[in-house]
Ligand SMILES: [Ca+2]
Ligand SMILES: [Ca+2]
């Protein structure tokens with residue numbers, strides 16, 4: 001064995017070093033990916049909070065909630081059905097509200113409004129019939145987070161809208177009706193972030209600024 005060979009690494013030593021390097025890199029990479037997702041989810045929460053405040057501001061100024069954007073330019077396009085027992089859905093009207101258009105995954109924030117509130121409303125206004133927006137804990141709506149709210153806004157999350165059967169709960173959020181699902185993230189499935197404004201919060205804001213009664 002010559003002197004040069006003895007001072008270098010054997011193949012076994014090289015393999016061990018590579019394995020250790022691989023372990024170290026993967027140990028750092030996984031938390032980094034998780035951290036990135038965590039910060040994106042926090043960004044969605046901040047954006048939705050700002051959109052909620054902008055919706056409350058719009059209601060204070062106009063005495064009603066805006067209709068969704070349905071043609072993709074961000075402006076309120078009017079509600080297709082102004083019947084109080086119906087809802088209208090589409091994009092958050094970000095240009096009308098001057099809020100963020102896209103979630104961190106490049107998809108538009110979504111909005112569904114109870115049409116009893118998209119025309120001038122009173123303290124006694126409430127949802128009824130097919131205009132009664134519910135936020136459920138399952139797609140079958142066996143439990144509810146909220147059973148009668150003026151609006152919901154949401155992001156479809158990193159995975160967008162997952163196709164059933166894996167995404168039954170996700171499907172419920174994009175089927176255009178009055179029912180929505182909100183619960184913790186489920187691996188490989190549900191990751192939508194859904195928030196809403198309760199009628200009490202909306203009325204409280206209207207009364208506190210003297211817009212109602
Ligand atoms: Ca529009
Ligand atoms: Ca999703």
Ligand SMILES: [Ca+2]
Nearest residue numbers: 172173177179
């Ligand atoms: Ca639905």
